[in-house]
Amino acid sequence: MGQYVDWLVMLLTGSLLLVWIYRALYNWLHAPPGMKRLRLGKGGEWSADExxxxxxxxxxxxxxxxxxxxxxxxxxxxxxxxxxxxxxxxxxxxxxxxxxxxxxxxxxxxxxxxxxxxxxxxxxxxxxxxxxxxxxxxxxxxxxxxxxxxxxxxx
Missing domain, CATH: 3.40.1350 (Trna Endonuclease; Chain: A, domain 1)
Incomplete structure (x- = not known):
C-alpha cells in the first residue's frame, strides 16, 4: 500500500512540475518582446540654489x-x-x-x-x-x- 502512495505522490509532483514548465514557456513565448530598460543612477550634482x-x-x-x-x-x-x-x-x-x-x-x-x-x-x-x-x-x-x-x- 505504501508503494502506491509513493508513486501517487511522485506522479502528482511530476504533473505539477510539467504544468509549471508549460505555463512558463507559454508566457515567455506569448509575451511582447522586451526592451532594454534604462536604469538611471543617482545622477550628477545639483543644489537647491539652482x-x-x-x-x-x-x-x-x-x-x-x-x-x-x-x-x-x-x-x-x-x-x-x-x-x-x-x-x-x-x-x-x-x-x-x-x-x-x-x-x-x-x-x-x-x-x-x-x-x-x-x-x-x-x-x-x-x-x-x-x-x-x-x-x-x-x-x-x-x-x-x-x-x-x-x-x-x-x-
Missing part, C-alpha cells in the same frame, strides 16, 4: 536626482556614431515621477504639437515609468507638465 530646482520646488515638486547623461550609439550605414541625451533632473510630486528638461536660450521651444513632440518625446519614451516630462523655464518661473498618449487620437 534656478531650475527653485522653480520646481516653488511649484510643489521635489527634485530626487541631478543631471543625467544618457549615451546613445547610432548605427548609420555600417558606421557607429556616438551621441547622448541629457536629462536635467528627475522630480517627484504626489508619488509620480517626472523627467525634467530646462529651457535654454539657444534652443527655444516651439509650442506646437509637433514642436513639443520633436523636442521631448524621446525623454518620455526613454523612461516609460515616468508620468511625463516637465519643461522648466527658470526665467519665467514656469513649469509645463507634458504628457504623451501614443496611439490615441481624438477628432
Amino acid at each position: 534656478p531650475g530646482v527653485q522653480v520646481l520646488e516653488a511649484n510643489g515638486y521635489t527634485v530626487s536626482s541631478g543631471k543625467h547623461r544618457v549615451p546613445i550609439v547610432v548605427g548609420w550605414n555600417g558606421n557607429r556614431l556616438q551621441s547622448r541625451l541629457y536629462i536635467d533632473y528627475i522630480a517627484e510630486r504626489d508619488g509620480k515621477l517626472y523627467v525634467v528638461k530646462c529651457a535654454r536660450d539657444r534652443q527655444p521651444m516651439e509650442w506646437t504639437g509637433s514642436g513639443i513632440r520633436d523636442r521631448l518625446i524621446a525623454f518620455a519614451l526613454m523612461l516609460p515609468e515616468s508620468s511625463g516630462v516637465l519643461y522648466v523655464d527658470a526665467a519665467d518661473g514656469t513649469v509645463h507638465e507634458i504628457t504623451f498618449e501614443i496611439g490615441v487620437y481624438e477628432r
